[in-house]
Each structure stands twice: as C-alpha cells, then as structure tokens.
Amino acid sequence: MNHSSVRPQVRPAHVWTLQSPTETRLDNGARLWLYQLPGQYVISAQVVMDAPLSCEPAAVEGCATIAVRSSDEGSMLHPGSRLAEAVEDIGAIYAGTARQSSTVARMEVPVSQLAAALRLLAETVTQPAYEKVDVDRHRDLRLAEIEQTLARSSALAQIGFQNAVFDAGCRVGRPAAGRISTVEAITRDDVIAFHDRWWRPDGATIILAGELPPDAAQLVDAAFGSWTPGNQRAAHEQTLANPAAPVVWVIDRPGSVQADLRIGGFGPDRLDPQWAALQVASCAIGGAFGSRLNRVLREELGYTYGAHAGFRPLRSHGSFVVQTSCRTEVAAPAARAAIDLLNVTDEPFTETEALDARTFLLGIAPLRFQTADAIADEASVLAGTGLPASWFNDQQAQIAAVSADQASAAFSAAVQPERLSVVLCGDADQLLTGLEAQGLAAEVVTIDG
Amino acid sequence: MQFMSEVTRLHYPVDDTTLDNGLRVITNPDPLAPGVAVNLWYRVGSADEAPGATGFAHLFEHLMFAGSANVASGEHLATIQAVGGSANATTSFDRTNYFETVGPQALELALWLEADRMGSLDVGEQNLRTQRDVVKEEKRQRYDNVPYGDQLELLLQLNFPGGHPYAHPAIGSMADLDAATLDDVQAFYRTWYQPGAAVLTLSGALSVDQGHELAGRYFGDLPGVGVPANKPAPALPPHAGTPEVVVSRDVPRPMVHLCWRTPPLTHPDRLAVEVLLSLISDGQSSRLHRQLIRENELAEALGADDFGLARGSSLGVISVRAREGVDLAQITDTVVETLDDIITDGPRPEELARAKAGFEREWLAALAPIDERANQLSYYATLFDDPQRINHELAEIEQLEVPDIARAAARWFNPEARATLRYEIDGGN
Numbered sequence: 001m002n003h004s005s006v007r008p009q010v011r012p013a014h015v016w017t018l019q020s021p022t023e024t025r026l027d028n029g030a031r032l033w034l035y036q037l038p039g040q041y042v043i044s045a046q047v048v049m050d051a052p053l054s055c056e057p058a059a060v061e062g063c064a065t066i067a068v069r070s071s072d073e074g075s076m077l078h079p080g081s082r083l084a085e086a087v088e089d090i091g092a093i094y095a096g097t098a099r100q101s102s103t104v105a106r107m108e109v110p111v112s113q114l115a116a117a118l119r120l121l122a123e124t125v126t127q128p129a130y131e132k133v134d135v136d137r138h139r140d141l142r143l144a145e146i147e148q149t150l151a152r153s154s155a156l157a158q159i160g161f162q163n164a165v166f167d168a169g170c171r172v173g174r175p176a177a178g179r180i181s182t183v184e185a186i187t188r189d190d191v192i193a194f195h196d197r198w199w200r201p202d203g204a205t206i207i208l209a210g211e212l213p214p215d216a217a218q219l220v221d222a223a224f225g226s227w228t229p230g231n232q233r234a235a236h237e238q239t240l241a242n243p244a245a246p247v248v249w250v251i252d253r254p255g256s257v258q259a260d261l262r263i264g265g266f267g268p269d270r271l272d273p274q275w276a277a278l279q280v281a282s283c284a285i286g287g288a289f290g291s292r293l294n295r296v297l298r299e300e301l302g303y304t305y306g307a308h309a310g311f312r313p314l315r316s317h318g319s320f321v322v323q324t325s326c327r328t329e330v331a332a333p334a335a336r337a338a339i340d341l342l343n344v345t346d347e348p349f350t351e352t353e354a355l356d357a358r359t360f361l362l363g364i365a366p367l368r369f370q371t372a373d374a375i376a377d378e379a380s381v382l383a384g385t386g387l388p389a390s391w392f393n394d395q396q397a398q399i400a401a402v403s404a405d406q407a408s409a410a411f412s413a414a415v416q417p418e419r420l421s422v423v424l425c426g427d428a429d430q431l432l433t434g435l436e437a438q439g440l441a442a443e444v445v446t447i448d449g
Numbered sequence: 450m451q452f453m454s455e456v457t458r459l460h461y462p463v464d465d466t467t468l469d470n471g472l473r474v475i476t477n478p479d480p481l482a483p484g485v486a487v488n489l490w491y492r493v494g495s496a497d498e499a500p501g502a503t504g505f506a507h508l509f510e511h512l513m514f515a516g517s518a519n520v521a522s523g524e525h526l527a528t529i530q531a532v533g534g535s536a537n538a539t540t541s542f543d544r545t546n547y548f549e550t551v552g553p554q555a556l557e558l559a560l561w562l563e564a565d566r567m568g569s570l571d572v573g574e575q576n577l578r579t580q581r582d583v584v585k586e587e588k589r590q591r592y593d594n595v596p597y598g599d600q601l602e603l604l605l606q607l608n609f610p611g612g613h614p615y616a617h618p619a620i621g622s623m624a625d626l627d628a629a630t631l632d633d634v635q636a637f638y639r640t641w642y643q644p645g646a647a648v649l650t651l652s653g654a655l656s657v658d659q660g661h662e663l664a665g666r667y668f669g670d671l672p673g674v675g676v677p678a679n680k681p682a683p684a685l686p687p688h689a690g691t692p693e694v695v696v697s698r699d700v701p702r703p704m705v706h707l708c709w710r711t712p713p714l715t716h717p718d719r720l721a722v723e724v725l726l727s728l729i730s731d732g733q734s735s736r737l738h739r740q741l742i743r744e745n746e747l748a749e750a751l752g753a754d755d756f757g758l759a760r761g762s763s764l765g766v767i768s769v770r771a772r773e774g775v776d777l778a779q780i781t782d783t784v785v786e787t788l789d790d791i792i793t794d795g796p797r798p799e800e801l802a803r804a805k806a807g808f809e810r811e812w813l814a815a816l817a818p819i820d821e822r823a824n825q826l827s828y829y830a831t832l833f834d835d836p837q838r839i840n841h842e843l844a845e846i847e848q849l850e851v852p853d854i855a856r857a858a859a860r861w862f863n864p865e866a867r868a869t870l871r872y873e874i875d876g877g878n
Contacts, residue, residue, distance in 0.1 A: 005519055008557035010532045016483070039481045041459070042814045072733070073743075081743065084733035089799070091806030093732070110810050137746060144749045144773065147701040151596045255699075258589045290527025299523045302582030305590050325590050356531035363533010366483035367550050371817045 013359075015400075016366045017393045021207070021379065026221060028229050030201035033379055033389055034216055035209035037372050043114055043210030044376035046106040047125050047224075048383040050203025051194075052315070053100050054171040054237035060190045061171075062178015064098035066138050067191045067199070068105060071096060073134035076127040083124065092117045094124060100172055101236060101315040102384030103199070108373060111211050115219050122223035125199060135188040142183050146175075146449045153253055154325065157260035157425040159447050160251050164421040165266055165319050167240035172314060180449040200230035205383035210372040236386070239317040241266035246421040248435065248442040252428035259331035259426030263338055264321035268414060269313045270387060276398035277410035282310045283357035284349050284407065285342065286322060290356070292341045297324060303334045309342075311414075315385040320415050328426055332434030335422055342417040344408050354404035361399050459813070463826065463836050464657040468665060470673035471645025475826045475836050476660030479819060482653035484534070487549045487559045488823035489567075490648045490831045493641035494543045495621065496614035496760060497680045504621015505629060507540040508584050509637055513547065514538070515576040518569035522576050525562050532558060535820075540619045543679075543759045544831055550820045553654045557663065564667040567647070570638045574631060581626050588620050596700045597872060607694050607868050608708050608764050614682045615758055644668060646676040648830040652823035682761035685710050687866035694868075697875045702749060704770045705777045706870040707784055711755050711765040711861050714832055719755075720846050721857035722765060726753040728796050728804035728854070729787060730767065736787050736800070737767070747775045747783065759832050765861065777871055785864040792862070795855035805847060812843050 021033035056064050072087065072094045074080045087094050092109035105125050109117035149155045159175060166173035178186070206224060208216055245265060268275065286293040286309025293307040307324035322342070326334045349357075369375050382391050424431060428444050435442045464476040495506050516522040529536040534551035536559075549559040592598040601618045609616040649668065651660045687710055712718045729736045730753035733743070741748035753767040769780050796804075816822045816839070829838040 007519065008561050010558050011554045013533060013552045013554050040817060042810055042817065081734055081739060085799075085803070088732045088734045088803045088807060091810040093807070093810065108810065108814065110806075110813060137743070140746075140772070141749060144702065148596070148749075151699075151701050153594055256594055258586070258594045288527070288530040290523065290530060295523065295527075298583055299579065302579040303586070305583055305587040325594070326586060327589060356527075359533045360530045361533075363552055363555075364530075364535060366552065367533075367535065367820075370483060370819065371814070373814070 013363050016362070017396070018365065018369055018375070018378070021389050023389065024217060026201065026224060028201040028225065028227050030204040030206055030224060030227065031383070032217060032220055033205060033207045033383070034212060035207070035372070035375050035379065036212050037210055037375065040210040040372040041111050042108055042372060043111055043117070043208060043212065044106065044108050044373040045118060045121055046104055046207040046376050046380045047121065048205045048207065048380050049103045049199055050234050051098070051103040051198035052171070052234050052236050053098060053176060055198055055234050056194065057190070059182060060186045061174060061182040062142060063186050063190045063194045064103055065177040066135060066142065066186055067195045068096035068098050068103055069138045070130055070134050070191060071105065071128040072124050074129040074131060075123045076129060077123055079129060083120070087120050090116050092120070094121070098176065099384060100176060104380050104384065111213070114213060114216070118219050118223035122227065126227050128195065130188055130192050130195070132188045135191050139183055139186050142177060143180060145177070146180055146183070150447065150449050153256055153258065153260045153425045156251050156253065156447050157262050157423055160249055160423040160425065160445065161262035161264065161321060161421070163242070164245060164247050164249060164423050165242055165264065167242050170240050171237055172239050173242070197230060197232070198234065201227045202229045202231065203233055207376050207379045207383065209376040209379070236315055239314055246419055248422045248440045249424070249445045250428045250431050250435070250442045251423070251425040251447055252444050253425050254427055254429070256328065256426045258325045259328055259424045259431060260325045261331065261335055261338070262321055262323050262423045263335060263420050264319055265415070265420045267311050267318045267320040269316055269318050270385065270391070274410040274414065276395060277402045277406045278311055278414055279361060279399055280354055280357045280402040281344070281349065281407040281411035282320070283361055284353040285309050285411070287357070288360055293322060293324070293338060296337060296341060297326070297334055301337070303330045307338065328430045331424060331426060331431055332438045332440065335424070335435070335440060336438040339417045339420065342415055342420070345412045348408035349404045351404045354402065354407050357407070358399055358402060362396060365396060461816070461822070461839055463839060464660065465830070465836050466661060468644065468669055470669070470671050471643070472664070472668050472671070473648045473830055474660060474664040475648060475650040475830055476655070476657045477650065477652040477822065477826055478656055479653050482819045484550055484552045484819065485556045485651055485653035485655055486819040486823035487551070487556070487563065488650040488652070488820070488827045489547045489563055490827040491545045491641055492543070492646050492679060492831050493545055494541050495617065495619035496542045496682065497641070498621070500612060501625055502629070502633070503617045503625045504584070504619070504623070505625070505633070505637060506545055507619045507621060508581065508626055508629060509634065510538045510540045510545050511580040511584060512570070512572045512576065512634060513566055515580060516571040517566040518571060519565050520562060525566070528562065529555070529559060534559065542615055542619065542756070546824065546827065548820060548824065556655065557667070560663055560667040564671065567642060567644065567668065568671050570635065570642070572631065572634055577629070577631055577634065581629070584620070584626060585623055588623065592620065597698070597704060600706065600870070600872070603694060603696065603870050604706060604708060604764070604766060607692065607870055608710065609685070614680050614760060615764070640677065643674045643676050644671050645673055648827045650823040650826045650830070652826065653819040679760070684713070685762040687863065688868045689866070691865065692868045693871065695871045695873060697873050699875045700872055702770050702773065703777050703874060704768065704872040705780055707767045707781065708868045708870065709765045709862050709866060711763045713761055713763050714757055714759045718857050718861065720842070721849055721853045722755055722861055724801070724804050724808070724846060724849055725791070725854050725858055725862065726755060726765060727807065728800050729753060729791070731804070731807060734803060737784065740783050740787065741769060741780060745783070747772055747780050781869070788858060788862050788864050792855060792859045795851040798851060801849070801851055801854060808846055809843065
C-alpha cells in the first residue's frame with residue numbers, strides 16, 4: 001500500500017508546564033520574577049505597576065496613557081532625545097501601555113546589554129522629565145489617534161460593544177486611552193501627578209525573561225533599589241454590567257461595504273470556578289478554525305473571512321464576545337446564525353469537540369511560549385490582574401479535566417443567546433430592515449470620540 | 450562598542466538536500482525547541498498570474514485547504530489545531546507559503562497533510578464558490594472598508610507599468626476571480642504545485658537524519674514534473690519627472706507616500722538600502738522621527754519600508770501621515786532634505802551603529818521562534834538559493850560603513866527620481 005494514503009496516528013503529547021519564575025522581592029516592595037530561558041538572547045524586561053485606570057481623575061481620563069507614552073521623551077539624566085538615543089545605542093527598544101488594571105513599561109534588549117538597559121528602564125520609570133512640549137505633543141497625537149479610530153469600522157464596533165456591555169459609570173465602560181473631552185484637558189501637571197502617585201514600587205512586579213546572567217537579581221536591585229514607595233495602594237474598581245443590556249445597536253457608517261458585528265455580554269473573570277470549562281467551551285464555539293462559528297459562517301456560508309468568539313477577562317469580571325465582519329447584505333442573517341450557534345443548551349458539545357478543544361489549548365501552549373517576550377507578556381498580564389505566576393499551570397491542569405458536559409453546562413450558564421447585546425457598525429440604511437426581519441430591531445446610536 | 454556578542458554565538462545548523470523529485474528539504478535541528486515548524490514555500494506568487502487572472506494565486510491558497518485525496522474541505526486546519534498545533538498560509542508577489550507548527554508527536558501528521566495536497570487536489574464547484582466569497586470578504590475587511598485601504602493598489606500602479614508582474618496586489622481583481630473556473634484551478638495546481646517548485650523546511654525538535662527520512666517517506670513518491678520558470682520582470686529605470694498621483698478620500702488626515710524603484714532582493718545594495726531606511730525612520734532617534742514628529746510636529750506617524758521584491762526591481766516607500774493643518778509639501782521637503790544630507794555626508798557613525806544594534810535585536814528576536822526561523826530559511830533557499838544566509842546576513846550588515854549607505858542613498862533614493870502618492874481629504878478642509 002502507498003504509505004501516503006495512511007494517515008499517521010498522533011500520540012498524546014507530554015504534559016508541558018510553563019517554567020516557574022524565581023520570585024524575590026526588592027527592599028522597596030517591588031516583586032521580582034526571573035524567568036531563566038536558555039537560548040533566548042533577547043531579554044524582555046517589564047515593570048508592571050499597580051495603577052488601574054480607575055485611579056485617573058475623571059476629568060483627565062487618558063492621563064495614564066499620556067504618562068506612559070511621554071515617559072521616554074527625556075529623563076533627568078538624559079534630557080530630550082538623549083534618552084531615546086541611549087536606549088537605541090544599545091539595540092534596545094522601549095514601549096509601554098496603560099492597561100485597565102496596570103501600567104506596564106517594558107524594554108527588550110540583547111543579553112550583553114542587560115545592565116545598561118535596566119539602568120535606562122529604571123531611569124525612564126522613575127525620573128521621566130515630562131517636559132511640557134512632549135506631554136502636549138503626546139496629548140495632540142492621542143487626539144489625532146481618536147480621529148483615526150473613529151474612521152475605522154472595527155474600532156467603532158468595539159467601542160460600541162464596550163458601551164453596550166459595561167456600566168457607563170465604570171472606567172471599563174469608557175475608552176482606555178481617554179475621550180476627546182478628557183484628553184484635551186490633560187496638562188503636564190496631571191501627568192506628573194499621576195506618575196508621582198502611581199508609578200511606585202509598592203504593588204509593582206518587575207519581570208525579566210531570557211538567558212539571564214547569574215547576577216540578574218543584583219542588576220535589578222542596583223537599577224531599581226532606590227525607587228521609593230508611595231505607601232498608598234490603588235483601589236481596584238468592581239466592574240458592573242450595563243443595566244440596560246441587552247441592546248441591539250447599529251452605529252451608522254454610511255457607504256460601508258461590510259458590517260462589523262459584535263455579539264456578547266457581561267462575563268466572568270479568571271477567578272470564576274468555571275473558567276477552565278469556559279475556555280474549553282469558547283474554543284469549541286469560536287476559538288479555532290474548525291470551531292462552530294467559523295465552520296458555519298465562513299466555511300459553509302461564505303459570509304465572512306473569519307468568525308471568532310471568546311471570553312475577555314478583566315481583573316474583575318469581563319465579557320464574552322463574538323466578532324466577525326461580513327458584507328452588508330448578509331449581516332442580519334449572519335447575526336442570527338451566530339446567535340443560534342451559541343445555543344449550547346439545545347446543541348451540547350460532543351466529546352470530540354471537547355477533546356479537540358482541550359488538546360488545542362494544552363498543545364498550543366508550549367508553541368505559544370517559545371520566546372522570552374511571550375512568557376514575559378503572560379507573566380505581565382497575570383501580575384497586572386493580581387494573579388500568581390503559578391496561575392497558568394494550575395489552569396492548564398484544570399483544562400485537562402474538563403468534560404464535554406462540564407463545558408456545555410458552564411457555557412449555557414454563562415451565555416444565554418437571547419440575552420446578548422448585538423452591535424453592528426455599517427451602513428444603517430441597508431441594515432435596519434434586515435435586522436428587524438431577524439427579530440433584531442435595532443436602535444441607531446452614535447459613538448462620540 | 451561590540452554588538453555582535455550574541456550573534457557570534459549563534460550558528461544555526463542548516464542541512465540542505467534535494468529529493469530525486471526536486472523537492473528541496475532544509476533541516477534545522479534545535480533540541481531546545483518545544484516542537485517542529487513545517488514550512489513549505491512554492492515559488493509561485495501574484496507576479497506569475499496571467500493578465501485577466503489577477504488574485505488567482507491567493508484564491509488558490511484558500512483552495513489548498515478545500516480538500517485533497519484523503520483530506521476533506523477545512524479538515525487540514527481543523528486537524529492541526531485539534532492536535533494542539535497551528536497552521537496557515539500566505540500569498541505574496543514571489544511565493545506562496547504554507548506552514549504548520551506542531552508538537553513532535555504530530556510532525557508526521559503535518560507532513561502527511563502537506564504531502565497529500567502536494568499530490569492531489571479535490572476541489573468542487575461549491576468549494577470554489579464559497580472560497581471566492583471568503584476572499585471577497587477578506588478584500589472588503591482588509592482593504593475596501595478601511596481608511597487609506599486602496600494605498601497598496603495605488604502604490605503598485607504608480608510604480609510599475611501596466612501589465613508588469615508587480616503592478617497588481619495579491620488580492621487581485623474580484624472580476625477576475627469571478628471568471629475563474631475549476632479547470633483554471635486544476636491547471637494552476639498542476640503547473641506550480643510540484644515538488645520541484647517547492648522548498649520544505651523543518652525547524653525544531655528533530656535530527657537531520659529524521660528530517661531526511663520523513664521528507665523521503667512522505668514526499669519521496671511524488672513524481673518529479675518539470676515546472677516553468679517564473680515570469681521574468683526587467684529592471685526598471687529610476688522614475689523620471691517625479692510622477693505624482695493625488696487622490697481625494699474620506700480619511701481623517703492627508704498622507705503622502707514617497708516612492709523609489711530599488712534593487713531587487715539579491716542585489717548587493719539591498720542590505721545598505723534596508724539599513725538606510727531603518728536609520729531614517731526606525732525608532733525615536735531616527736532622523737525623520739525627530740524632524741517630522743518630535744521637533745517640527747508635522748506628522749502623526751511615519752514609516753519606511755522596502756517591499757523586498759525579487760524580480761528586476763523592488764520598491765522602497767517612505768510614508769508619512771500629516772498632523773492636522775500641515776501641508777504635505779512641507780513633509781515632502783523635509784524628507785527630501787534628509788535624503789540629500791545623507792547622500793552628501795552619509796549618516797553619522799553613531800546613527801549607523803544604532804541602526805546596526807537595532808538590527809541585531811530584531812534579528813535575534815525574529816529567529817527565536819521556530820516558525821519564523823523556518824520561514825526565513827525557506828525564504829533564503831527559494832529566493833537566494835542559499836539557506837546558509839541565515840548564518841551570515843547579519844555579519845554583512847555589520848560590515849556596512851558610512852560611505853556604503855551614502856552610495857546606496859545616492860544610487861537608489863535620488864529625490865529627483867521619486868514618485869509620489871498623496872491622499873487628500875475628500876471635500877478638503
């Protein structure tokens with residue numbers, strides 16, 4: 001027999017675990033997680049600060065973002081562009097993000113320049129100059145960014161979805177990097193005040209991943225040891241659902257040749273006892289190419305280039321979202337088909353679906369975590385949401401034990417298809433009638449920048 | 450300062466062999482890797498499409514997932530994910546690539562799946578119709594429904610004459626796709642999807658012997674069939690008379706693309722061109738970032754890239770989006786002055802050193818994951834006929850000196866030899 005007609009059998013994979021970091025603490029309170037990864041010659045160094053966006057003053061939301069974006073525009077020791085030059089001279093790159101529950105400042109650098117990179121990272125984090133001209137420029141660039149965002153259909157749908165699912169009184173219900181009215185109000189003093197109060201070692205985690213030198217911990221201590229605690233900790237806001245949900249909204253974007261769809265609702269966070277079962281379920285629903293949504297909407301109906309779904313956890317609660325985009329004329333039937341596909345009560349997961357989802361989630365992990373930056377990024381998310389470094393492996397062990405029945409039960413409890421909000425961005429004139437015919441009478445809403 | 454310390458330690462073992470049927474097999478053992486990357490390049494891309502059949506190479510890439518003798522439509526991707534791996538494919542001007550990254554236990558499955566669709570294709574009318582619809586949605590999502598979404602198409606039209614292999618984007622024309630028949634699909638498949646037009650790279654947790662044995666076992670029985678040469682393209686002369694295309698679009702800000710015809714991939718000046726573009730545009734200390742974004746506040750965003758085309762000529766583009774109320778002419782003047790300065794004086798030594806240091810980090814980071822490393826090896830084997838380049842290209846960059854960059858700028862980025870694409874705001878304000 002020709003060997004090529006015989007499909008090779010696949011043995012079960014070995015159980016794989018994410019390497020645990022060496023955990024210590026600096027005298028100023030900052031935690032240090034060191035991931036020793038032989039063969040990884042670019043080190044990822046991240047400083048995760050306990051600075052949730054809910055700590056921004058309401059009138060100047062976006063100042064956490066401006067604080068991180070302006071932080072490498074000059075320091076006390078390296079004024080102006082000398083800081084960027086010093087960073088780039090050693091082949092390093094600096095970036096940062098103000099996320100919902102933490103601000104992260106990060107540097108990537110070849111191993112041989114680690115000591116110098118840590119000094120520069122510490123300088124950027126602890127002594128940014130925040131010259132007025134730089135803060136003002138980043139404020140203006142953020143305003144320009146808002147305009148670019150409002151021109152993109154997928155971004156509008158995402159903002160609309162956030163508004164649909166979360167209580168407008170919650171920070172999570174508003175854009176992370178601020179709105180036009182709040183960004184316009186940001187001054188140098190606001191940025192300095194936010195930095196001074198929240199960029200502190202208390203509650204912070206410093207993460208290094210890569211082929212670390214033996215004295216890595218001492219290098220961190222030398223660079224960050226003099227960083228002084230703020231002695232006040234952030235209060236993390238409880239996320240609340242939009243009391244008016246579910247809603248069906250169309251964000252009008254005349255002339256669009258596609259509609260961007262978001263279907264979903266308020267969801268659990270990683271501490272939910274059903275989290276592992278929900279991971280298996282959401283993989284089977286919309287986490288892989290062969291999952292229900294993509295199989296039907298793309299491969300059977302040709303409605304879309306891709307359809308995905310998943311739970312998006314925050315530190316407290318989160319959301320479940322289906323996302324896709326499709327030509328205007330099939331947007332309404334696509335929305336209806338997606339909602340019907342979420343009905344796991346009537347169509348529970350099969351053992352094969354659950355097995356495939358478990359195998360995917362367990363098997364993809366070692367491939368996903370091949371590199372220093374991927375491991376540092378995962379650690380950074382865990383640190384920023386208040387979880388221990390061991391969380392990931394605990395989670396994988398739980399995923400391995402999820403049955404089809406457990407996945408179905410957890411999903412049916414968390415996602416009730418007829419209780420989900422539907423948000424579309426597209427040409428409203430062409431969408432409304434079709435939506436109504438699918439039982440999705442929609443309200444046309446506007447997204448303000 | 451010495452930046453080569455990690456790189457001198459880095460030497461990837463690269464085994465290069467060719468099966469009797471013409472399939473080139475590159476094996477890169479890496480005992481630290483968690484799995485194996487399987488990466489297959491076919492030397493056919495959008496540049497090989499016939500007039501009236503644009504977009505075909507890419508549509509065909511979709512159809513390669515739509516069934517073969519022993520694999521049902523959609524099963525390839527679903528199967529790889531169901532064993533804990535990932536898979537996908539991409540189409541570009543000069544090649545189409547297919548790849549899987551899997552744990553060692555699923556390596557043979559991945560090879561079997563690739564061999565099955567190298568040996569046979571089983572696509573029916575319904576699959577063709579569905580994937581044509583999917584590709585149309587891809588075009589709407591990636592190009593038609595986004596601001597500045599037609600810039601790739603406009604850039605290619607501006608820089609390559611009509612009918613040139615690079616004059617159209619890989620997504621192609623939807624009218625051409627509508628005209629495609631199943632006979633066209635089979636003919637394209639038989640012409641190009643042959644072992645002799647392919648490079649198979651295996652990177653990761655396997656030995657060279659295993660690489661040879663498995664490639665032979667799964668692909669060795671496929672017949673060797675002659676494959677035509679790629680559609681050639683002449684080296685194009687520099688632009689004359691600074692051609693300019695201006696479009697009005699519903700976009701938030703005006704944008705300008707300044708374009709030059711650059712050397713093809715295998716030309717000795719290519720690395721100098723890459724370093725030149727990097728030192729003027731990458732990072733906050735780059736010349737254009739400082740002048741356009743930081744100091745004069747003329748621009749929101751900028752970038753400079755070469756398309757990396759293999760045949761005759763490539764295309765280098767400097768793209769800048771204006772700040773509100775800024776005239777694009779001011780931006781163009783700044784770019785031109787920057788290039789004139791580099792042509793006259795070269796970059797400062799510290800600028801060149803900085804660009805090289807950045808290249809080293811990017812290089813080390815890019816080659817760390819086995820999937821990207823396997824792709825890079827397929828690239829060197831397919832387009833340079835030299836997979837060992839992975840071990841010496843960075844050293845070539847390290848050897849570039851200030852006059853090399855100045856010479857490359859003078860030869861390839863003469864401001865008088867530019868073409869310009871401008872986006873103005875529709876109904877301008």
